[in-house]
Amino acid sequence: MSRIVRWTLPLLALGLVVAYAAARRPAKPVTETRFLMGTLVTVTVSGMPEADARAAASAAFDAMEAVDREMARRPGTPLWELNRSGGGPVGTATREVLGAALAWARRTRGAFDPTVGRLLDLWDIPSGPHPPPPPDEVDAALAHVGWGRVRLGPAGADLGGTEVDLGGIAKGYAIDRAAEALRARGARGFIVNAGGDLYVAGSRGDRPWRIGIQHPRGPQEFLRVVSPMEGALVTSGDYERSYEWQGERIHHILDPRTGYPARGCRSVTVWAPTAVDADALATAAFVLGPEDGLALLERQPGVEGLLVGSDGAVVETPGFSRVAPGVRRR
């Protein structure tokens, strides 16, 4: 009996040390998933008690849903009504996003253009595969595209005969609002992932977050695995929402200047402090192609990017590896 007593005390102490060390290990990240904004949205939170993390994730989803309710182009939303009446009053959030969209349209000389609503309807990629629209119909839809015709003032917006689609930027705005909601509830390490467009903050706890950038032609491959700095990492690719028609890839990123799917790039990944800017810039750079797209990204302070051309060649801004250092390069 005395032997048990003699050994129990030191080993009990050892057990306490082990238990303390185990308890100090960061809790596993909490992940919540919902279908929102026409895509799969996942919010991952680390470093918080599970109940708090789930409450924070729920607030993030609420913030995104609010954006969707206002800016989705479907019957009943304020944006739908705005398009139907050709103009009218706009809410605060829509004004902010439409203002940002028009600013990016001006700065990209129309490579990003929120007035592509008619073109998107004509091509109707989500219901494919089907033949591409005839050229005269593309021309007719193109006649309703032109960001310069939209007037946004204190009284509201006049769409000037165009139809606005904020799909190329509202998702980024929603991601930013989700990040804001997470921070407001004390989350410091999190990822907001809306269909592959990301906002990454803090760390996973035991290591930096690890993000795979999808290879545009290898569904099982990553172009890179990176641990990005805090900010948004948004990718536009011709492999998402696409189909093959008679050997030609028909995809959803339309060139607002020609009315046809942009052909210069396979994918563009943009890092920026905010997802709203990264979203617009990824689309614009994709439309411009690798050379002009790279030049556009290089002109933007605090923005970096990685572009894959239609020939598979990869180019990147000088600072991309700084903001998104590679875990491994394939």
Added chain:
Amino acid sequence: MRPRAFRWWDALVVAGLVLANLAALGAVAGRGPAAGVEIVSPAGTRVVPFGAGRVEVEGPLGVTVVDVGPDGARVVSSPCPLQICVRTGTVRRPGRVAACVPNRVAVRVVGRKAGGSGVDAVDAVGR
């Protein structure tokens, strides 16, 4: 003559207590989601163990068929126009997702055994 400081009975006690500690540590370290495939659908989220085979998931457009293999899962068929979920192929690593957005079904590998320590294990995929 000095008494022996350590006898076989001491060794037995030490071994027993060390084993108890290790068992407790194992229980703590084993926390976390079970290894398998998480299936998200309008009915909710559930984790299916690896090797479960064919799983049918009801969505608003109809049935999405998922094949859960010994180390991953793939969408075999889904009533969506673009078939992006089917084209994604087998997802084997954490972070990889095969999603049928129109039918609101997503398949994701989760858990400790699912390649969590390799560099292919990512927390999210930018695409």
